[in-house]
Amino acid sequence: KKRILVTGGAGFVGSHLVDRLMLMGHEVIVIDNFFTGSKTNILHWIGHPNFTLMEHDIVTPILIQVDEIYHLACPASPPAYQFNPIKTIETNVIGTSNMLSLAKQVKARFLLTSTSEIYGDPLEHPQKETYWGNVNPIGPRACYDEGKRAAETLTYAYQTQEKVDVRVVRIFNTFGPRMDENDGRVVSNFIMQALQNQDMTIYGDGNQTRSFQFVHDLVDGLISTMRNEFTLPINLGNPVEFTILELAEELKGFIGSESKLVKLPAVQDDPKQRRPDISLAKEKLDWEPKFSRQQGLLETIQYFRQIVEADC
Amino acid sequence: KKRILVTGGAGFVGSHLVDRLMLMGHEVIVIDNFFTGSKTNILHWIGHPNFTLMEHDIVTPILIQVDEIYHLACPASPPAYQFNPIKTIETNVIGTSNMLSLAKQVKARFLLTSTSEIYGDPLEHPQKETYWGNVNPIGPRACYDEGKRAAETLTYAYQTQEKVDVRVVRIFNTFGPRMDENDGRVVSNFIMQALQNQDMTIYGDGNQTRSFQFVHDLVDGLISTMRNEFTLPINLGNPVEFTILELAEELKGFIGSESKLVKLPAVQDDPKQRRPDISLAKEKLDWEPKFSRQQGLLETIQYFRQIVEADC
Ligand SMILES: NC(=O)c1ccc[n+]([C@@H]2O[C@H](COP(=O)([O-])OP(=O)(O)OC[C@H]3O[C@@H](n4cnc5c(N)ncnc54)[C@H](O)[C@@H]3O)[C@@H](O)[C@H]2O)c1
Ligand SMILES: NC(=O)c1ccc[n+]([C@@H]2O[C@H](COP(=O)([O-])OP(=O)(O)OC[C@H]3O[C@@H](n4cnc5c(N)ncnc54)[C@H](O)[C@@H]3O)[C@@H](O)[C@H]2O)c1
Ligand SMILES: O=c1ccn([C@@H]2O[C@H](COP(=O)(O)OP(=O)(O)O)[C@@H](O)[C@H]2O)c(=O)[nH]1
Ligand SMILES: O=c1ccn([C@@H]2O[C@H](COP(=O)(O)OP(=O)(O)O)[C@@H](O)[C@H]2O)c(=O)[nH]1
Ligand SMILES: O=c1ccn([C@@H]2O[C@H](COP(=O)(O)OP(=O)(O)O)[C@@H](O)[C@H]2O)c(=O)[nH]1
Ligand SMILES: O=c1ccn([C@@H]2O[C@H](COP(=O)(O)OP(=O)(O)O)[C@@H](O)[C@H]2O)c(=O)[nH]1
Secondary structure, three states: OEEEEEEOOOOOOHHHHHHHHHHOOOEEEEOOOOOOOOHHHHHHHHHOOOOEEOOOOOOOOOOOOEEEEEEEEEOHHHHHHHOOOOHHHHHHHHHHHHHHHHHHHHHOEEEEEEEEHHEEEEOOOOOOOOOOOOOOOOOOOOHHHHHHHHHHHHHHHHHHHHHHOEOOOOOOOOOOOOOOOOOHHHHHHHHHHOOOOOOOOEOOOOOOEOOEEHHHHHHHHHHHHHOOOOOOEEEOOOEEEEHHHHHHHHHHHHHHOOOEEEEEEOOOOOOOOOOEOOOHHHHHHHHOOOOOHHHHHHHHHHHHHHHHHOOO | OEEEEOOOOOOHHHHHHHHHHHOOOOOEEEOOOOOOHHHHHHHHHHOOOOOEEEEEOOOOOOOOOOOOHHHHHOOOOOOHHHOOOOHHHHHHOOOOOOOOHHHHOOOOOEEEEEEEEHHHHOOOEEEOOOOOOOOOOOOHHHHHHHHHHHHHHHHHHHHHHOOOOEEEEEEEEEEOOOOOOOOOOOHHHHHHHHHHOOOOEEEOOOOEEEOEEEOHHHHHHHHHHOOOOOOOOOEEEEOOOOHHHHHHHHHHHHHHHHHHHOOOOOOOOOOOOOOOOOHHHHHHHOOOOOOOOOHHHHHHHHHHHHHHHHOO
């Protein structure tokens, strides 16, 4: 039984991680400022003797005694991280520095959730961990992409300089229950639109590709990485790649929706393709996604259906 | 007559900029923590009514009333910025954020001195400002390269979000009097070695290329950029490119030295070639280097000769 800190634990991925760690019998402390997360996501644990929720912004330092830190706190969807770009960089750099400094002080193992966005609009396909990326340092996504790159740099600077025991995962697009239905990500947008027979909004020609993993697979990978001795960055994602247009058609079919697909202008600096090379995760963690896309999407549709019905 | 803040004004480039601004009759305030700079570089201004020197670390916020901020503070040579990588990132991110926040509060125009290192080991040659770069986010140079990329990101975030009036220059290798003779950069190393008939240390095979500008050309470009209305990043460098081996031979010849050229192991992630495309500076600022390499190197040799003689 360990004392485990999850920053951003009230968010989409964080709350699923908390569920698993609680079920495993650990003591879990969540730090969150509720910018994009919500208390609802972890309401079911409030009052449990092993669970502590602290409303706190990681840009301010904090000292708590823990054995492990899963550092997730950071808005993850483009509209959320572009709402206040300065704050996004501060969360990534000052916030990550505060958490690394905490890890150093209490000698905790530290895991950073980085992102496939550090590869930018990749010129190498699929992306291996050794790829250095193709990121616009002054574009509209830079506060997130460069913020995460700097967070990785800081993480390894603390490893070398302060002997902090670090892990870094680069997460590729992930979906599942508890995605924020208003945060503008494609799976939630399409499902909400399809469920309400509204137009499904394709940005650009829809030929850009992504690879989506179900959140339970990701949580598995996070826990495996924390337990493992390998310290360099590891991609966590589902390598099955498809176009945004295919995703729209598929969801429309699963839902039996009447929605029309409409094409809107492309988003600036939107990566044209993205697919993880996960051979490192297979080799080092013996990890790979277990859920089929269909199963994941159906469970997610069910989740959003409840929301739509509750709204009526 | 303006009140002008120069952060890092006790350093190599900063002190030359201070000289020019003082001669133009401005009030100049230098902020420096003397990590790589030295009081000697600006000693000749101490006591002048237009000159103020403040020993201050930019990682701590400060409030002073100024019209313009030239933000140079940051160690620039690899041994200096790798001495304390965490501090280098803090200087670049927290320090730059503090200076941008100052610019916002006092409504000053702000100029960031970024670097050609944000292009990393470039796959496009020569480098235009539109090139996104090829940087290893977790390599030994990352604290500087990613730190500067994040500083650029922050600068444009303050422009968009807080309406700060910003300028960004990307400086390519620069040399001249007042380079720190111990900081390990190639021009100072080779000149000091040649003057003392010591072995001249070539890292790797010496076929890597650079393009060196004389510091007075750079200072000209900095002042032109600050005066100009163009706000996107501008390369400032000398496009004449040559190999490190050629530089060694040339300096040996100028000095009439007996030194031998010795090859040492290559440095990790050392860019193989670097040359600025300066057509944007020509177009927007009507700027290009005025000094020949020979003139610049001869003046620099003279400067280091005094130092060697003083040491004897
Ligand atoms: N979901 C994905 O597809 C995906 C992909 C790549 C990387 N990631 C990374 O995984 C992590 C979690 O992502 P998510 O999808 O759960 O996002 P999310 O927005 O749902 O969760 C982030 C959580 O962090 C909290 N937070 C944000 N800023 C904070 C601050 N300054 N102080 C304290 N708490 C703060 C938010 O309130 C929220 O609860 C993020 O670091 C994200 O960058 C996610
Ligand atoms: N010289 C070059 O070839 C070159 C090339 C590209 C970019 N640049 C950039 O130009 C700027 C000046 O470079 P330089 O060659 O004069 O370097 P330098 O090291 O001689 O000068 C930097 C100055 O900043 C000061 N400083 C560093 N950290 C500080 C902090 N936290 N608070 C206050 N002062 C601090 C140092 O004491 C020093 O006086 C730097 O931003 C550098 O990144 C230089
Ligand atoms: O990227 C962001 C943007 C905002 N916030 C936080 O969300 C809250 C609301 O932010 P907003 O900018 O709307 O308001 P303010 O900072 O003015 O309270 C504040 O606690 C912010 O610090 C955040 O954590 N990350
Ligand atoms: O309503 C939407 C939302 C997103 N997208 C596209 O779907 C892809 C994935 O977007 P998301 O924001 O989910 O993730 P990210 O851009 O971070 O990969 C991108 O190409 C978006 O332009 C879309 O076509 N319609
Ligand atoms: O990249 C660096 C490294 C150090 N310093 C400063 O230089 C001084 C000496 O640094 P060192 O790490 O040697 O000592 P300490 O911080 O322990 O005093 C301190 O004021 C540091 O903040 C700096 O400005 N930039
Ligand atoms: O004594 C030295 C110092 C540097 N270099 C090489 O000269 C080039 C320029 O190095 P410097 O540190 O001056 O600048 P930067 O690497 O930042 O361009 C690099 O390829 C170095 O490996 C060298 O061969 N001998």
